[in-house]
Amino acid sequence: MLRTIGKRLLLLIPTLFGLTVLLFFWVRALPGGPAAALLGERATPEAIERINEAYGFNRPLPEQYITWLGRLLQGDFGNSIETRRPVLEEFANRFPATVELAVMALIIAVGIGIPLGYWAARHHGRLIDHISVAGSLVGITIPVFFLAFILKWIFAVQLGWLPSTGRQDRGVDATHVTGFYVLDGLLTGELDASLNAIVHLLLPAIALATIPLAIIVRITRASVLEVVNADYVRTGRAKGIAQSTIRNRFVLRNAMLPVVTTIGLQAGLLISGAVLTETVFAFPGIGAFLAGAIFARDFPVLQGFVLFIALSYALINLLVDISYSFIDPRVRIQ
Amino acid sequence: MSAAEAIPTLPTPEGGDQTHARRSGSFWGDVFRRVRKNPAAWVGAVVVLAFILVAILAPLLAPYPELATPGREYLRPTSLPGIGEIPEFPLGIDRFGGDVVSKLIWGAQASLIIGVVSTLFGLVGGMVLGAIAGAFGGWVDTVIMRIVDILLSVPHLLLAVSIAAILGRTPLAVMIAIGVAQIPIFARLLRSSMLQQRESDYVLAARTLGLGTGRITMSHLLPNSVGPVIVQATLTLATAVIDAAALSFLGLGGGRPETAEWGRMLTYAQAELAIAPQLAFLPGICIMITALGFTLLGEALREAMDPRTRKR
Numbered sequence: 001m002l003r004t005i006g007k008r009l010l011l012l013i014p015t016l017f018g019l020t021v022l023l024f025f026w027v028r029a030l031p032g033g034p035a036a037a038l039l040g041e042r043a044t045p046e047a048i049e050r051i052n053e054a055y056g057f058n059r060p061l062p063e064q065y066i067t068w069l070g071r072l073l074q075g076d077f078g079n080s081i082e083t084r085r086p087v088l089e090e091f092a093n094r095f096p097a098t099v100e101l102a103v104m105a106l107i108i109a110v111g112i113g114i115p116l117g118y119w120a121a122r123h124h125g126r127l128i129d130h131i132s133v134a135g136s137l138v139g140i141t142i143p144v145f146f147l148a149f150i151l152k153w154i155f156a157v158q159l160g161w162l163p164s165t166g167r168q169d170r171g172v173d174a175t176h177v178t179g180f181y182v183l184d185g186l187l188t189g190e191l192d193a194s195l196n197a198i199v200h201l202l203l204p205a206i207a208l209a210t211i212p213l214a215i216i217v218r219i220t221r222a223s224v225l226e227v228v229n230a231d232y233v234r235t236g237r238a239k240g241i242a243q244s245t246i247r248n249r250f251v252l253r254n255a256m257l258p259v260v261t262t263i264g265l266q267a268g269l270l271i272s273g274a275v276l277t278e279t280v281f282a283f284p285g286i287g288a289f290l291a292g293a294i295f296a297r298d299f300p301v302l303q304g305f306v307l308f309i310a311l312s313y314a315l316i317n318l319l320v321d322i323s324y325s326f327i328d329p330r331v332r333i334q
Numbered sequence: 335m336s337a338a339e340a341i342p343t344l345p346t347p348e349g350g351d352q353t354h355a356r357r358s359g360s361f362w363g364d365v366f367r368r369v370r371k372n373p374a375a376w377v378g379a380v381v382v383l384a385f386i387l388v389a390i391l392a393p394l395l396a397p398y399p400e401l402a403t404p405g406r407e408y409l410r411p412t413s414l415p416g417i418g419e420i421p422e423f424p425l426g427i428d429r430f431g432g433d434v435v436s437k438l439i440w441g442a443q444a445s446l447i448i449g450v451v452s453t454l455f456g457l458v459g460g461m462v463l464g465a466i467a468g469a470f471g472g473w474v475d476t477v478i479m480r481i482v483d484i485l486l487s488v489p490h491l492l493l494a495v496s497i498a499a500i501l502g503r504t505p506l507a508v509m510i511a512i513g514v515a516q517i518p519i520f521a522r523l524l525r526s527s528m529l530q531q532r533e534s535d536y537v538l539a540a541r542t543l544g545l546g547t548g549r550i551t552m553s554h555l556l557p558n559s560v561g562p563v564i565v566q567a568t569l570t571l572a573t574a575v576i577d578a579a580a581l582s583f584l585g586l587g588g589g590r591p592e593t594a595e596w597g598r599m600l601t602y603a604q605a606e607l608a609i610a611p612q613l614a615f616l617p618g619i620c621i622m623i624t625a626l627g628f629t630l631l632g633e634a635l636r637e638a639m640d641p642r643t644r645k646r
Contacts, residue, residue: 018484029500141625143576145583146600146618149607157608272489276580294495295585310487
């Protein structure tokens with residue numbers, strides 16, 4: 001088991017290494033190169049020349065790459081052009097917000113998706129099945145930010161039930177220990193601060209959860225349908241094994257393998273979905289910051305953030321693969 | 335009792351249907367027949383057809399030219415005429431004074447162009463890469479697939495956005511960015527599908543029968559590998575329309591602000607959500623219905639090509 005994990009972690013290295021090469025050339029491919037991006041509107045030929053000289057952008061490309069990579073390996077991702085603060089710091093400050101949002105979205109997607117998919121499969125061909133199939137199709141095809149608009153319009157503008165921006169009300173007296181606001185409230189005993197943070201998470205999390213929810217419903221439904229008709233389930237029934245045992249140990253457990261893969265893939269994609277959702281709800285996470293950075297061609301931020309996102313994406317998928325062996329002993333033997 | 339008598343003859347399940355399914359030996363004939371029987375495919379096809387017609391006939395259907403702002407005199411600082419308030423503009427006007435009906439119709443054209451062009455970029459790029467990797471094998475395959483893996487390690491919207499940042503803010507840049515972001519998916523799909531076909535028994539059988547590699551590739555490998563790619567292309571048309579809207583929303587769309595494009599309309603509507611929600615709902619619903627049409631069609635195709643369901 002440990003060897004497999006170690007091997008997978010080692011395999012990550014060439015991928016991340018390749019990604020640094022792409023990101024390096026990405027910056028060089030920007031119109032006017034990195035100097036123009038740094039200078040923005042103040043880019044005159046002389047100024048570009050000066051910046052190229054000062055930052056070494058006119059040196060041979062391999063040399064520049066090695067220097068940059070050397071800095072990355074020491075944890076120096078450069079400074080944001082917009083905020084002039086270290087990229088690593090900007091990321092660390094915002095990461096907890098996005099993780100909270102993603103976890104909340106996953107709880108919604110998995111908590112509703114698996115039971116709904118199971119329910120639809122058990123009532124295959126009936127009204128509830130058709131409704132969930134149609135609903136999940138809508139969920140897949142609705143643009144995330146359009147749904148975010150609708151939610152904002154209904155629950156924030158029309159009804160005024162939920163806040164539509166930020167992570168916590170300004171008036172809330174909250175001590176921040178970890179940066180995870182919900183957790184902070186629980187740790188310090190300020191439950192109202194926790195609750196306030198959860199309320200702020202609701203709308204963006206629902207918007208972010210739709211696509212994974214729809215996909216989880218579909219996969220669960222398809223997977224359960226496949227397993228329900230399997231011979232061993234029929235044999236189990238014929239032997240008179242209790243319905244609940246058949247459901248939990250025969251059907252659900254075997255049907256969960258593709259579902260877990262899907263959850264893993266979707267969990268990784270939540271981070272890119274957050275770019276849109278966070279922007280609509282002015283939620284101060286990595287997504288909204290990245291959206292701003294892309295617009296401003298703040299390349300150190302984009303390089304650093306894309307690397308971190310790819311890393312977390314890969315680690316989530318690794319976790320999923322590890323979880324297989326707990327669900328399916330056949331994987332463990334291999 | 336002889337051994338032959340002891341073996342019961344197997345009843346053919348749904349006998350009538352099976353003879354029907356076997357009427358044609360052609361793969362595509364069978365797929366087409368199965369798609370035709372699927373009601374979801376019909377809904378998808380009707381939506382897609384209507385969308386394409388509206389897009390092509392936009393110059394005839396739209397009451398006003400694409401960038402026209404005929405409703406400027408009705409613009410007020412605190413309100414915008416909504417649905418049914420002015421007979422001339424049945425769905426109201428937007429912040430520029432543009433007729434919403436016209437803009438939605440022109441928007442269909444913009445979306446069709448974006449969808450088709452970007453899907454073509456992804457499809458052609460991906461198929462070339464995938465076919466090269468599949469055909470040459472060895473280190474060429476390894477290098478191409480490693481690059482594909484690296485690109486797939488970045489969520490595809492993020493990839494599209496990064497490419498768009500390089501190419502600048504023009505409509506063509508958006509199409510290329512969305513298309514290029516799809517290349518890894520198509521490349522991997524075609525390659526794995528070709529490899530899978532190459533190992534299959536019927537190819538071995540064809541080889542044993544003395545068929546040449548060229549004949550096998552043309553009449554077995556390619557037609558059978560292209561199926562998933564066509565399905566993916568249909569589904570990509572849906573994603574491309576959504577992605578284009580997303581890129582527009584992130585400010586990477588380019589072109590003039592009053593351009594009739596659904597994503598752009600949705601983006602500007604954000605500021606007027608409280609006074610004119612229809613400006614967000616109408617283009618949003620258009621994007622959704624279009625994406626839904628392509629998705630239904632793509633999934634019906636996939637189902638019809640799935641060997642597991644085809645056998646039934």
